Amino acid sequence: MTQPTASPTLDTLFKRNLARQPDALALVDPLNKQRITGQPPKRLTFAQADRMISSLSAHFIESGLPSNSVIAVQLPNTIEFALTVLAAFRAGLVVAVLPLLWRQSELTMALNRTAARGIVTSGKIDGVVYSDIAMNAAAEAFSIRHVCGFGSDLPEGMASLDNAIFRESLTSRAVIQDGRKAALISFDVTSDGFRPVPRAHLGLIAGGLSMSLESDVPQGATVLSAFSPMSFAGLASSLAVWLLSGGTLVLHHPFDEEALEQQIIEQACDTLIAPAQLALRLDEMDLAARMPSLRNVVGLWRTPEQVGSSACWTAQQATLTDVYLFGEAGLFGARRIAEDGSPALIKPGPHGAPRELPGSSIAGEILLTPRGTLGLRGPMVPVAAYAPPPPPSDSLIASPPRDYVDTDYAARLDRVTGAINITAPPSGVMAVGGYRFLAQDLQEWARRLGQGALLTALPDRLSGHRLAGRALDNARARDALTELGLNPLMVEAFRDRSSAA
Template structure:
């Protein structure tokens, strides 16, 4: 893994001197919780784990979690893993996924997590880019035989030395991690290795993946410094403490799952309850059974639940204090409805893998109308916000056409930001255009305007990028368009999202067929499935046209397509 230390020395010196970065590391936080409350409940499996992966749900204390962490770390060391090696992980939200992260960090490995929906197309590309030496998965996840699939294409990942899997009846060449960890008796070597290879907070700990609007996925490396800085936002907005119970329905593969749930849990030492895949009855039942105090959910689902009063009437929500939401604009009636009908405050988050860290919580902005629409504009005189991250982060708006800084209300500008929560740059960034401007600010690609009577707020205007966000998963239209364009019946194609009450957006392919050719949705889906792409990327709507709308320079007018299809699907 080239460039294991991520941030330049001058940035480390500045941010540590300011108190924005500390010497905390992931493993140090775990060890502190184990020492403080060894016999207290730490993590709980999904209630439907038996159906998901074929094993019964488990509940681990901090001491038990620490023991399993040591055992998996010992197995990895025994297989030749060394500090700086990359461990690819494709597991659902289970205790085993938590252990995988913690074991890797205990001995200085870098985790690159893959959603369980990823298939050969995505995994070969991303594991290759990350130079993964090890891959950990499960024998089966749902109806898919994941270990068998990986065994079939592992040769296409030259860096891959070992494949490990939980479960039984594994194919040849896949190591049975459950058997190996059970046999890992004396784990003293793990402590000795960790002591001899101390973690630097600037060491890379994860490589997550962002689709952006490009056809090639981009790796987002992060270290202890920036992960543990940005997680203060998700600790302080919901006011988390050790007596909280977090219900996590978001896959722990990117910002939402890792920073929204996993790292706050590790920081405060509360209980983490896992949920996967999303199932509304199970989710509502877990809130009551586990006495969850905080969870996260997509805006469309929160709106739907308010409309389905019979579902909420049958659920026990009395323990729930707040819900985090975001990624798309929140509707004021939804935020108001949860607050007035159920006494539950909605926290409005705006984030990305690269490090956007805007949030509006009920303590700072009690008015639900304002909380749904606005985010704090950090640095405005006379206004202070609860989270320390708001004092660390510099924001500005820039006119995307002229490059001039926007300071007047109501004038659209691209959001740019800088601070200790921002990533250091993309994996193999030397091959890519820099995401930073001449002042070192991250170009987010998202358009906002200044709002509020004193200019104290930012209001989201539009997503400058064309990303489709389906159930919290990012889908790059350019990637799908490239695959669809290879179909012999396709002359031209554009991929856009259209609104959905539960998932937020679904995928529509707008296709211009070749002369004399025919195409229907089922044939297109079969063609894409043959490319072995993740199922959540598959189009759920196909629209055939004689031509795509374009501007005078030939650019497809995707906003026009989105608006037209949205009208058709909501009539």
């Protein structure tokens, strides 16, 4: 009797591509990497990447990180991010992704909540010394035993991965390649507060499949990813889509439009994955004439309530797929197939990939909840992570378990078209780009600055919200918030505007 085959992991997908085409180009760094991290850009084949992944995996094992322990990662959109995540999976570790906008206070909370045993960062990213931030956060997290980084001028006590990545080592350990095993922890903010969201490999792969099949990414595609990778959507849209297509992943650290255009032209990229607002701006600037190799554009919406009122897509040679993101809960995509380039109608029920083919695979299901909000269910949706708290033990009425996640996005059904209209983001949760936080947090930080200080979130068409602050002394307010280890968006809310044009 034959043993059942275990479901694939991301490392399994990588090794399949490696066996099929070891000398094919796999990973390409941003052109401006020297400016971003101080290191020259790299280009790696699958065979070269495999050797580096094995070296990094050996380093993690030799450092004493046990199987199934958590390693936190805070890296820019460069080759090192892809190598580190795949090396962690090969070593049997779970990756916790930390957004680049996070500073010491959020890092410390995330490390403690996940009991992370290690952290990987970069010496500098865009001039910010992330290695010092990581060291300070690790000092407040008792579970951390290993701190390492890429780049030069690392602080004392931080192991250099630039040395480890080229060191030949035969150290390995047996890891069961099973897609049901935990792979990722990302972090969300809901009305209930800060929430770690664990996911298995299958959830990551399901997210990548949903995007790649809906947008019809071809096998062997050259995919340029210009979306920050430190989230579920970031990993699914870059690593998962790349490994499923078996092509080349070209990385772009957001954003430099000249470098982006140059990368697309030089690498003859046929697929672009980027924030939807950037994709629509490129369309306005005559994307078809300037980047003729593009055939697929995947636009990721962190503000899904804005899709319905967005501009029409005009580029004829490239199709646009809108991907609706709901924090870390899940996503779904819809390709624009109307002649005028308007967004596709989103209807409740199962959504396949692609939707227009009968019997196509089911990527998930969209539903309206009794609260008038949008709910998601499916293989990528971590229902348990968003389950409501259990009722008190003395309660006589036990609520039945839910098999879906309530995204808290207000939605209604259009009686004419039968489509779901997403009307508003979750109440009490603010978003500035990919940074989500509670509205009450703004009031708390403003109180810490003393009398006369004001910190508020204003609606913004592109990013959802933007922060604005006022204090008796803006410079002192900025210094105080920096010392508290707060996000730079909060710090810069108190910038002086008197010299603004």
